[in-house]
Amino acid sequence: MNRIFKLEIKRAFRNRLFAATLCVAFAICVWHFMENVWIWRMYVYYDTYPLSAYEKWIGADNASVQPLLLYLIMPALCAIPYGRSFYFDVKSGYAAQIISRGKKSDYIRAK
Numbered sequence: 355m356n357r358i359f360k361l362e363i364k365r366a367f368r369n370r371l372f373a374a375t376l377c378v379a380f381a382i383c384v385w386h387f388m389e390n391v392w393i394w395r396m397y398v399y400y401d402t403y404p405l406s407a408y409e410k411w412i413g414a415d416n417a418s419v420q421p422l423l424l425y426l427i428m429p430a431l432c433a434i435p436y437g438r439s440f441y442f443d444v445k446s447g448y449a450a451q452i453i454s455r456g457k458k459s460d461y462i463r464a465k
Contacts, residue, residue, distance in 0.1 A: 358456060358464040365439060372435035379424065379431055386412050386420035440465055 366372065391410045408414060412421050443449040452461050 358452065358460055362439075362464045366436040369435060371438075375431045375434055378427075382420055382424045383412060386415070386418065386424075389420070390415060390418055 394410065412424065415421050440449070443452075449461065
């Protein structure tokens with residue numbers, strides 16, 4: 355099971371869709387930073403309003419579109435990189451080859 359699990363972890367994190375979804379999530383975070391955090395940079399030098407990282411964090415911000423967008427598409431961003439692998443394994447016969455060399459339960463558990 356350990357070998358199958360290591361192989362599946364490599365397949366999950368070493369693919370182009372994983373890099374693409376990371377880029378999408380990072381782009382949303384940068385967009386939030388530029389629109390909601392960067393504009394407050396000059397107010398730090400004044401004595402009027404002390405800002406903290408907690409107040410401008412994307413998880414604590416409920417008044418802008420970026421956190422909503424990120425939280426709405428987060429399940430898809432998590433499922434896209436590796437969700438197709440089981441379908442392609444069965445379709446190509448890869449799953450049958452792995453199961454013939456080990457237990458089916460180990461393969462399913464590693465997935």
